[in-house]
Amino acid sequence: MAHLDMQQAFDFGQRRILMSGGSGVLGRSMVRALLAHGASVVLLSRQPTTAAAHFADLSADAQARLQWVTADLGDAGQLSAAVAQVLATGPIDTLINGAGGNRPQATTGNQRFFDLPLAAMHEVVDVNLFSAIQLAQLVVPHFVAQQHGVVLNISSISTARPLTRVVTYSAAKAGLDAFTRWLATHVALEYSPQIRVNAIAPGFFLTEQNRFLLMEADGQTLTTRGQQILAHTPMQRFGHPDDLVGTMMWLLSPAAGFVTGQVIAVDGGFSAYSGV
Numbered sequence: 248m249a250h251l252d253m254q255q256a257f258d259f260g261q262r263r264i265l266m267s268g269g270s271g272v273l274g275r276s277m278v279r280a281l282l283a284h285g286a287s288v289v290l291l292s293r294q295p296t297t298a299a300a301h302f303a304d305l306s307a308d309a310q311a312r313l314q315w316v317t318a319d320l321g322d323a324g325q326l327s328a329a330v331a332q333v334l335a336t337g338p339i340d341t342l343i344n345g346a347g348g349n350r351p352q353a354t355t356g357n358q359r360f361f362d363l364p365l366a367a368m369h370e371v372v373d374v375n376l377f378s379a380i381q382l383a384q385l386v387v388p389h390f391v392a393q394q395h396g397v398v399l400n401i402s403s404i405s406t407a408r409p410l411t412r413v414v415t416y417s418a419a420k421a422g423l424d425a426f427t428r429w430l431a432t433h434v435a436l437e438y439s440p441q442i443r444v445n446a447i448a449p450g451f452f453l454t455e456q457n458r459f460l461l462m463e464a465d466g467q468t469l470t471t472r473g474q475q476i477l478a479h480t481p482m483q484r485f486g487h488p489d490d491l492v493g494t495m496m497w498l499l500s501p502a503a504g505f506v507t508g509q510v511i512a513v514d515g516g517f518s519a520y521s522g523v
Contacts (some may be wrong), residue, residue: 256501260285264499265333265386267291267320267378268345268401270298272454273430276488277345277495278302278313283495287312289333291326291346293319320346321370330385338393339497342386344379344400344423351459353415360414368415375419376426383430391438397499400427400446404514412460412472424448424510431508443507445498450514451476452486461485470511481516 264281268274269290281288292298295315302313318329323452333339351357352367379400390396403420410417424446433442453461461473469477477483494513497503512518 249503251504253502257496258285260325262286262341262499263337263339264288264343265330265339265382266345267382268343268347271303271348273401273449273452273488273491274345275301276492277343279305280489280492280496282309282312285312286341287314287374289314289339291316291318291320291329293317306313315327316431317405318371320338321373321380326378326381326383328337329400330382331516334389339389340393340395341397341399342382343495344382344398344465346378347375347401347403348454349413349416349421349457354460355412355414363415364426372419372422373472374415376422379423380426383426385489387430387442388435391434394439395441397442398430398444399495400444402427402448402510403513404448404450406510407518419433420448428508435451435507445503445506445508446510447491447494447498448510448514448518449510450486450517451480452488452511454475476517478512479517479520479522481520484515486513486515 259281266274266278266288269278269288270292278288278290290298292315295317299315305313316329316332318325318448320326334511350367350371353363353371354362383398387396387398400423402423403416405413405417405423406421427444427446434442434444461470462468463470491513494511498506498511
């Protein structure tokens with residue numbers, strides 16, 4: 248095996264990446280890092296014009312390498328058409344399933360578990376799990392044809408230690424972890440060991456989806472739940488979106504060429520701490 252050139256390993260100038268969830272707080276940092284390393288990125292979004300506003304400050308070169316395709320991740324037909332549109336304009340070698348988030352209607356606290364509406368629970372499972380499964384069904388055959396490719400799923404630390412209240416979200420992300428390990432094994436054994444599948448499990452990051460659980464309405468004061476989380480996080484802070492970038496770049500790069508089927512926690516030590 249040839250010696251790995253680490254500088255070259257993180258040069259993404261020849262990479263074309265398809266990503267869901269790129270307009271969220273965490274996704275935006277990931278997209279900016281990929282563009283900074285030379286990648287071309289295609290983002291799936293229900294409202295691309297609105298989402299694109301988050302990247303209005305990019306350089307002209309980066310803007311030229313950022314493409315948007317309209318798709319509702321909960322609509323199988325739209326998703327299939329969107330992927331076909333992307334592949335018609337050129338090959339891709341990386342799939343990032345970054346879409347996710349929770350819904351207050353699928354969360355206990357103000358309502359009993361027994362009263363959670365199934366429609367809201369289905370919505371959470373669809374966006375966190377089934378969109379990733381369908382995108383893998385649509386994209387991985389393309390990786391098989393070219394005999395290489397990388398899939399990166401964005402999971403959650405709540406799969407290792409299921410959290411109170413977020414029953415649907417924890418269940419959906421646990422399913423994503425299982426799917427990550429299954430798909431990694433399946434494609435390596437059946438098609439090519441050069442197709443890798445991994446996941447990142449972020450700890451607690453302030454996002455639009457979880458802010459109502461962690462911060463009071465004033466935006467400054469921690470809720471009781473927020474205080475409990477920091478008390479159980481050895482690094483004693485919430486994650487910053489850029490904290491995910493290093494792990495993402497490593498897993499997507501040749502530097503992680505012997506890593507597949509893994510779920511890597513980026514959580515400030517939350518999953519390592521027993522509370523004592």
